[in-house]
Amino acid sequence: MTxxxxxxxxxxxxxLASRFxxxxxxxDIAILYAACRLIDDLADEETGRADDIQRLLDGLRRHSPEAIxxxxxxxxxxxxQLNLAPLVTLTESACREARAPTCIASExxxxxxCYAVAGTVGEMMCPLLGAxxxxxxxxAVSLGIAMQMTNIARDVLEDARQERRYLPADWVxxxxPAAIAAAEPPHRHHVSTAIRRLVELGEQHYQRAESGFALIPLRNRQAIRIATRLYRAIGLRVVDQDCQYWLGRVSLSHSERARLAFGTLAGLMREPARPAP
Known part of the structure; x- marks a missing residue:
């Protein structure tokens, strides 16, 4: 695939956001996304292709983009002139994930x-967006972290079934992971409370990210605002549904995404142009 x-x-x-x-x-952003997706997929495969990821990592450490x-x-x-250091950090995290499922211990x-797997992506996207x-x-890092927290809140059951737990141990x-996946009634409250706490923490990072939007040229700014609103809506829906993770992941319909996108565009019409650097 391209x-x-x-x-x-x-x-x-x-x-959807990239259309704007x-x-x-x-x-260029689609190319970066594909590279990050490749690395993530290698870590996610059942066999955990650590050797393949290590080869990519060795190439990136030699400052060779041809490794991807x-x-x-x-x-x-x-x-x-993309800074490859964040991609090295992302790949190092994927290499660890491929060798053993992640179980987070603390906040x-x-x-x-979240920085390693998503803050790094925000860091690399920043200049591609014109900021x-x-x-x-x-x-940009805060936005990546916030979006990853949304992903974690949405995918608790799916991750637990793969022996992964991204909710900190001291929150649950x-x-x-097996106990989370079993979702026995005595355990549900601990996990649901942790998910709500995670969404609230993600909201703090979404708010921090807002400070950087004015640095992005207007056309690209509208795209990143749309992506942000769509991701944010998923986390808020998780909370609206009482964080009942055992029912499976929540999502937005095509019509809901379209409505949120056009609502975001309407709001942007009232925003000032980017200030001169």
């Missing part, structure tokens, strides 16, 4: 994990 096809298949919220990006930026076997990635990385470890990477880095009274 990078755009990968984005359409695996990233419905980003795919400048074409060259949409293409995604159509157009090397050319894009060179043309955009500090949760934040480190100053130095002024916009912290906001030390419940194992």
């Amino acid at each position: 990078p755009r096809e990968i984005l359409a298949r695996h990233g419905s919220s980003f795919h 990006l400048r074409p060259v930026d949409a293409r 076997p995604v159509e157009g990635f090397a050319e894009m990385a060179i043309r955009r 500090a470890e949760l934040l480190d994990y 100053d990477p130095h002024r916009g880095r912290d906001a 009274d030390g419940l194992t």
Whole structure:
């Protein structure tokens, strides 16, 4: 599949939002998404292809974008002078995941994990969106962390069935992934409370991310605001449904995504243009 096809298949919220990006930026962001998806998929496979990820990691540590076997990635990385250090961090995290399922111990470890797998993506996307990477880095990282927290809140049952627990142990009274997946009534309250706490923590990071939106050119700003609103809506829906994770993951319908997207656009019409750097 091409990078755009990968984005359409695996990233419905980003795919919808990407339609509002400048074409060259949409293409480059799709390439970056495909590269990150490749690394994530290698870690997610049942066999955990740690050796394959290690080869990618070795190449990236040599500052070689050609190590990423995604159509157009090397050319894009060179043309955009992409900082590969965040991608190294992402790949290191994937390598650990491939060797053993992740079980988070504490909130500090949760934040480190969310930075490694998603804050890094925000960091790399920042210049692709047209924002100053130095002024916009912290906001971009916060947005990536917030979105990953939304993913975790949505996928608690699915992750537990794969022997993974991204909710900190000290939030869930030390419940194992197997116990979370079993969802026995005595355990549900601990997990539901932790999910609500996670969504609230994610909201703090979404709010921090807001400070960086004004640094993005208007056309790209509308796209990232749409993606943010769609992701945020998923977490809020999890809470609205009382964090009943045992019922399966929540989602937004096509019509709901469209309504949220156009509502976001209407709000952007009232926003000022980006200030001069």
